[in-house]
Each structure stands twice: as structure tokens, then as C-alpha cells.
Amino acid sequence: MKRAILALLLLAAPAVAHDQMTGDLHIIHPSIPAPNATAKSAAGYITISNEGETPEELLGVRSPFAASTTLHTTIFEDGIAKMRPLIGVPLAPGDVVNLEPGGMHVMFMGLTGTAKEGDMIPATLIFRKAGEVEVEFMVDPADGADHSQMDHSGH
Ligand SMILES: [Cu+2]
Numbered sequence: 001m002k003r004a005i006l007a008l009l010l011l012a013a014p015a016v017a018h019d020q021m022t023g024d025l026h027i028i029h030p031s032i033p034a035p036n037a038t039a040k041s042a043a044g045y046i047t048i049s050n051e052g053e054t055p056e057e058l059l060g061v062r063s064p065f066a067a068s069t070t071l072h073t074t075i076f077e078d079g080i081a082k083m084r085p086l087i088g089v090p091l092a093p094g095d096v097v098n099l100e101p102g103g104m105h106v107m108f109m110g111l112t113g114t115a116k117e118g119d120m121i122p123a124t125l126i127f128r129k130a131g132e133v134e135v136e137f138m139v140d141p142a143d144g145a146d147h148s149q150m151d152h153s154g155h
Contacts, residue, residue, distance in 0.1 A: 016138070017029040018030075018136075018138060020135065022130060022133045023052070023130050024050060024051050024052025024053075024054075024056070024130075025048060025049070025050060025051070025052075025056065025091075025127070025130055025133070026048070026049040026051055027046065027047075027048055027125070027133070027135055028046070028047040028048070028049065029045075029046065029047060029138065030044060030045070030046040030123070030135045030136065030137040030138065031044065031045050031046070031137055031138045031139070031140045032044045032045075032108070032115060032121060032137045032138070032139050032140065033045075033139075033140050033141065033142050033143035033145065034115060034116055034117045034139050034140065034141060034142040035111065035114075035115060035142070036142065037114060039111060040109070040110065040111060041066070041107060041108055041109040041110070041111060042065075042066075042108045042111060042115070043072075043101070043105040043106065043107060043108070043145070044061075044099070044105060044106035044107075044108060044123075044137050045098075045099050045100050045101065045105055045106070046099045046106065046135075046137075047096065047097070047098050047099070047100075048089075048091055048096075048097050048099075049095070049096040049097075050091040050092065050093055050094065050095050050096075050097075051094075052093060053093050054093060054129065055090065055091065055092055055093060056090075056091040056127055056128060056129050056130065057088045057089065057090050057091060057127065057128040057129075058071070058088060058089040058091060058097075058125060058126070058127055059087075059088045059126045059127065059128055060088075060125075060126040061106050061123055061124065061125055061126065062123065062124040062126065063108065063121060063122065063123035063124070063137075064112060064122065065108055065111065065112060065113065065115070065121045065122075065123065065137075066108035066109055066110050066111050066112060067109060067110030067111075067112065068109045068110055069106060069107065069108050069109070069123070070085055070086075070106075070107050070109070071085065071086040071087075071088070071089060071104065071105075071106060071107070072084065072085060072086060072104065072105050072106070072107040073086050073103065073104045073105075074102055074103055074104070074105070080151065081102070081150065081151070082150075082151040083105075083107065083150055083151065086104060088128070089104060101143065101145070106123075106137075115139045116139060117139050117140065117141055117142075118138075118139060119138075119139040120136040120137070120138055120139070121136060121137040121138075121139065122134065122135075122136055123135055123136070123137055
């Protein structure tokens with residue numbers, strides 16, 4: 001199972017993927033598409049697999065890369081993508097949860113610096129059971145989306 005997921009990810013990712021196992025949690029390729037030089041915010045993506053037997057939940061993210069870092073989901077209203085804050089991301093036993101473009105994501109708002117492809121951005125994932133887990137978000141090639149322009153009126 002684990003191998004299959006990683007193999008898929010490696011196929012899909014143009015650059016290198018990275019992953020880590022922390023307790024029962026397999027944390028796969030935290031990444032940020034390179035924001036443009038003037039971007040005020042950026043989205044982060046990640047795949048988390050709960051390989052244990054107890055429910056887990058991602059409660060939040062902290063990073064020196066942004067003034068505030070929150071969990072978001074994307075909803076569509078009249079065909080327009082809007083982002084809304086999430087309280088947490090449930091991770092049931094056996095679940096593989098993707099934070100990915102067009103869906104749930106980590107929102108870095110008020111960037112404290114620039115990031116270019118290949119940079120590693122330190123961050124802390126906060127889980128209900130596992131507590132704080134240090135990760136690095138890899139800066140991937142730009143995806144052309146400027147999250148500064150997106151609707152965040154839910155904040
Ligand atoms: Cu967002």
C-alpha cells in the first residue's frame with residue numbers, strides 16, 4: 001500500500017518527492033508551488049496516510065514562512081472557487097488524505113520571505129494524538145496560481 005502510493009507520487013512529480021514516517025503517520029511530499037516574487041500568500045500541499053489503528057486529526061500548521069498558517073478547503077459557489085478555513089483534517093485509520101490543488105490545502109498568508117524552486121521550508125504539523133511533527137515543505141515548480149488573488153472572504 002505504502003509503496004504503491006509513493007510510486008504513484010514519484011511518477012506524478014517532475015522533481016524529487018520526499019516523505020517521512022512518524023509513528024503511524026506516513027507524511028508524503030509536503031510541497032509549495034513556487035509563489036511569484038510579489039505573492040503575499042501561498043498554498044501548501046501534502047499527502048498523509050494513517051497507517052495505525054486509531055483515529056488521528058491534523059489540527060494545524062505553524063511555519064516561520066508566513067505570518068499566519070491555516071488549513072483551508074476549497075468550495076465552489078456558482079462555479080467560482082472560494083477558500084474557507086478548516087477546523088481540522090480527520091485521518092481515520094487506513095485513510096490516505098490528500099491536501100491538493102482544488103481541495104484542502106495549507107494556506108501560508110503574509111509570507112515572510114521569498115521561496116524558489118528547490119528550497120525547503122520548515123514547518124510544524126500539529127496532530128491531535130502525535131502532537132507536533134517537524135516537516136519541510138519542498139518548493140516545487142510554480143503552478144501559475146496566485147493565491148493572493150483568490151477569494152478568502154470566509155476569514
Ligand atoms: Cu487557501
